[in-house]
Amino acid sequence: MKLVKYLEKEHRLCEELLDLLEGWLDSGREIAASRIGMVLEVLLQALVEHETIECTVFELNGNSRPSARALQKEHDDLSDLREIMEFLIENCCDGTLQELKPSLAQLANRFRRHFRKEEDELWPSLKARGEKAPPKGMERELEERERRLEFLVQEVR
Ligand SMILES: [Fe+2]
Numbered sequence: 001m002k003l004v005k006y007l008e009k010e011h012r013l014c015e016e017l018l019d020l021l022e023g024w025l026d027s028g029r030e031i032a033a034s035r036i037g038m039v040l041e042v043l044l045q046a047l048v049e050h051e052t053i054e055c056t057v058f059e060l061n062g063n064s065r066p067s068a069r070a071l072q073k074e075h076d077d078l079s080d081l082r083e084i085m086e087f088l089i090e091n092c093c094d095g096t097l098q099e100l101k102p103s104l105a106q107l108a109n110r111f112r113r114h115f116r117k118e119e120d121e122l123w124p125s126l127k128a129r130g131e132k133a134p135p136k137g138m139e140r141e142l143e144e145r146e147r148r149l150e151f152l153v154q155e156v157r
């Protein structure tokens with residue numbers, strides 16, 4: 001299993017969730033706040049675990065490389081997004097969904113930018129050197145995670 005390919009797939013799943021949220025708010029349709037909260041929770045959980053997997057991939061392939069430091073900086077810069085998501089999860093039940101639009105747009109833009117940066121700038125060097133295979137057991141864990149994530153995306157759609 002190529003871990004970078006796997007991480008790219010997760011980016012696409014997370015983007016699907018971001019598109020879904022933005023699409024709902026743009027449509028002006030009545031969307032139950034609980035559904036929005038559910039998508040945000042799936043997204044938050046997925047992203048926290050995703051970051052951990054990314055750090056493992058970089059450690060496996062040499063943690064001292066500048067790209068690993070750049071990845072760390074990227075993740076540090078995004079640390080406030082977790083708080084924004086928690087804020088949105090708490091407040092999306094207040095029936096003031098349109099008021100959350102700016103925060104949600106900011107969240108989606110920053111995540112999309114982050115995914116692009118990883119794929120365009122941080123991962124190519126890793127791919128070029130030929131990434132190391134994941135340790136035994138990790139592959140199965142990730143496959144299960146992927147199935148779970150795909151299922152959740154289907155469920156909230
Ligand atoms: Fe990341």
Ligand SMILES: [Fe+2]
Nearest residue numbers: 007054115118
């Ligand atoms: Fe990522």
